[in-house]
Amino acid sequence: MTGRPPGRPQQRPVTLLPVLLEGKKLLITGVLTDRSIAFAAARSAQEHGAEVLLTGFGKGLSLTRRIARRLPQEPDVLEMDVNEPAQVDAVAGAVRERWGTLDGVLHAIAYAPPDALGGNFLNTPWDSVRVAFQTSAYSLKALVAPLVDLLAPGGSVVSLDFDARVAWPIYDWMGVSKAALEAVTRYLARDLGPHGIRVNTVGAGPIRTIAARGIPGFDELAGPWARRAPLGWDGDPGPVADTIVFLFSDLSRAVTGELIHVDGGFHAMGTEPPATRGESPPEG
Numbered sequence: 001m002t003g004r005p006p007g008r009p010q011q012r013p014v015t016l017l018p019v020l021l022e023g024k025k026l027l028i029t030g031v032l033t034d035r036s037i038a039f040a041a042a043r044s045a046q047e048h049g050a051e052v053l054l055t056g057f058g059k060g061l062s063l064t065r066r067i068a069r070r071l072p073q074e075p076d077v078l079e080m081d082v083n084e085p086a087q088v089d090a091v092a093g094a095v096r097e098r099w100g101t102l103d104g105v106l107h108a109i110a111y112a113p114p115d116a117l118g119g120n121f122l123n124t125p126w127d128s129v130r131v132a133f134q135t136s137a138y139s140l141k142a143l144v145a146p147l148v149d150l151l152a153p154g155g156s157v158v159s160l161d162f163d164a165r166v167a168w169p170i171y172d173w174m175g176v177s178k179a180a181l182e183a184v185t186r187y188l189a190r191d192l193g194p195h196g197i198r199v200n201t202v203g204a205g206p207i208r209t210i211a212a213r214g215i216p217g218f219d220e221l222a223g224p225w226a227r228r229a230p231l232g233w234d235g236d237p238g239p240v241a242d243t244i245v246f247l248f249s250d251l252s253r254a255v256t257g258e259l260i261h262v263d264g265g266f267h268a269m270g271t272e273p274p275a276t277r278g279e280s281p282p283e284g
């Protein structure tokens with residue numbers, strides 16, 4: 001017994017939340033629209049105290065510049081095609097000049113040509129496979145290598161995965177590229193760990209972004225998600241962004257080489273449950 005009068009709610013002690021990313025300088029790729037997972041990550045990172053620099057790609061660059069204005073603090077946007085080493089080097093040079101050091105990098109980049117997706121697995125030509133692999137998997141190494149000297153001990157590299165431990169309908173060579181991205185994550189974790197740098201990937205559930213729209217029959221992937229995921233799934237990028245913030249923060253200082261699922265628990269279920277969602281949990 002606490003001696004509290006019955007029925008009066010206990011006062012919660014006032015605790016100040018630490019500003020998780022205070023003073024951290026982050027390079028964030030992959031903001032194209034305000035539905036981009038990277039946009040949600042940039043917003044959440046700024047809300048947690050980080051300083052952010054964005055990169056934009058090709059024809060989307062002007063869109064990225066426009067969307068950047070919708071963030072809590074408008075960040076600068078640098079041009080970068082991750083497949084052009086000179087542009088990645090230029091970004092590394094700009095980061096060095098501006099900050100001299102870097103605490104985190106978000107790789108939110110993927111692309112596969114149309115004939116590498118959609119159920120054409122047996123017929124996809126190597127040229128299309130190569131583009132998918134280079135842009136969606138090799139690019140993690142291509143982005144990080146020129147930044148290694150800038151990344152401070154405690155630095156964190158995060159990428160975005162669609163769980164590639166299994167085969168999916170439609171996802172084809174993007175699925176194979178994501179499996180490679182998971183492997184690149186582990187090898188970078190091996191090589192950068194001794195420098196105090198962590199490398200992890202976040203396996204997000206399906207979210208309707210421009211990249212998702214490029215996957216013909218995306219609904220076949222996304223449809224069953226809300227039913228199978230024990231927590232449900234509404235395609236909000238917010239929870240994915242918050243996990244990225246955790247991975248940028250010192251709270252995750254002993255986590256590296258990891259695939260963290262942010263998918264409502266879909267990955268852990270063998271099949272869909274009987275139609276019980278919405279009913280009260282069993283008593284007892």
Ligand SMILES: NC(=O)c1ccc[n+]([C@@H]2O[C@H](COP(=O)([O-])OP(=O)(O)OC[C@H]3O[C@@H](n4cnc5c(N)ncnc54)[C@H](O)[C@@H]3O)[C@@H](O)[C@H]2O)c1
Binds near residue numbers: 032208
């Ligand atoms: N949307 C989903 O359902 C989902 C689920 C799991 C993982 N992901 C992954 O999240 C990441 C971000 O995608 P998104 O869904 O936010 O879509 P998005 O379309 O908003 O972002 C994709 C980004 O990739 C960039 N990009 C493509 N080619 C590039 C290149 N050569 N150089 C530099 N940038 C390039 C585009 O400019 C764009 O900003 C991707 O890796 C994607 O595979 C998405």
